[in-house]
Amino acid sequence: MGILSHLLILHLLWTASVFCQYEDYDFEDEYGGEPDHQLPYYFNPNTQAEVPRFPFPVECAKECFCPPPFPLSMYCDHRKLKTIPNIPNHVQQLYLQNNNIEAVPAGPFTNVTFIREINLSYNNIKFHMIDHGVFAKLSNLVQLHLQHNELEEFPFPLPSSLERLLLGFNKISQLPGKALEGLPNMTVLDLCNNLLDDSVFKEKPFSNMKNLMQLNLCNNKLQTMPPDLPPSLRHLSLENNSISHIPENYFNRLPQIIALRMSHNNLQNVPHNTFNLPNLLELNLGHNKLKQVFYIPRSLQHLYIEDNEIENINVTVMCPTLDPLNIKQLTYIRVDQNKLTSPI
Template structure:
């Protein structure tokens, strides 16, 4: 009988355990669905406003019990930052009218991993000089796009991997984050980056399009995979521009002032490059490119001749261009200017527009 009692007790314990799991797995629902699908919804139940870790959730925010380390304050019409409990890792403050970050705003928020503050009214002057960004040792994503910042907040933590600060009014930049892999800095007012990127040794994506640059930044990080420089005023490229950027696959430099004279020979004749966009510049010739390039955009230049040698130095069964897309519309050539040998050299091209 003692054995039966023990078995029954064990079965009861298992049953209680399974019922405890049921809310998490019912209908296959991911318990982390709050993170993706329930942001922005408003819940008024008292049980949702008190975190299971014992931290109080501000009345103006939501702290779902199924994802207690997240705090949703997005799109609430806030003008000031709410109090952040110390256990919160994912803080959503975007789409509000927040104008300032007080000195003590993040003192308790040392567990933050994501900090979303995009689409607010922040100014650099209203970010307290004593804000402890550096104390956020686990912060990985910091989104500040679409604010009114004129400089990048100081003392950002080295843990940062993804910084989005585009669509502001930033003129000068300085970085010290050697783990940063993604930097969105486009649509600002940067005129010169000098060697400010030198410390970003892990950077793989750099978008500094739509600024006021007149030259390519010096000492670009060697790990770059994507480089976007569109819509600046760059008229020339440095010697050995891509010499040390062996990982680079995507370059976009549309809407600049590039001329043939400003591009050193063989600049783009490098293996590994997948896409090159030089549209809306002042080129008169097709630059020499590698046979491994797959997508080339040259529309809206002043090109007067279709030079097949730019794509293939030799044409035979084993030697031909891997180009799939070639756009040359908006230049000073027509389809009749394409030599007949192009069908051999550009045999993989599915689209050629002139």
């Protein structure tokens, strides 16, 4: 029994290691920084495609690995692949990250019906090498990873089922209005580390994304705040741009904002009540050119205003009356690297 017990433990540890290696995408892993309180992402079990019964062992591409504990997943990552292998019909999760893939042809996806997640990050894919409509035909696709590639354009069309689209670390410079049409289920859109400038806002690309909760536009070439964002938004990332001004009442149409990150911009002054948002938990305005403080809501827990040009912090003006019953009030604040001349 002792040997059998040891073998069982080793099997469980191996299973856990495989599962943990392919945990869901974490924004913090890519961009660092403090936790942003975002809720973990889970597939909605009520919307999963029902996969027909199939015999064991399941079919698997010879270039890949299909572990018995996870028969709906096919792991083809870190294998120096130059092409996408044929994908069996039953696969729901496809992992192709960290290869040398340059094209996404329609062929390998011909019989794919149930796929819900595709990870093609860390490859060499260019927009013109993606067969037109190859993703749009995948009617159950929920999550698509294309970060760290060579995309010059937004990869559309996409299926209406899509909920999370990760396009960070590419060379995208344009967002045609039609590119984001027909995506009513999109909740997370990551466009950090691209070449986007203010011209992309002319067609109001985000205005019809009624369920969008997280928008990442950090490390681009923006000079103004993105207009016409949907009121569903909760996380907005604009770090490392050249934004110098926040229009008064800008956030009136975004009452659900939980986390706002605007460090490393050119902000000098913000209207006093700009951040009077009832649900705001994290506000990061570090590494700007702010000279005065502003009102912060009672809900705020983390505040970053380091490396600015603030000379005086008047707490009675900045903070609301403390509520002894609210144990979630401001717990972390950074004010270092300013020009403070008197104690807070």
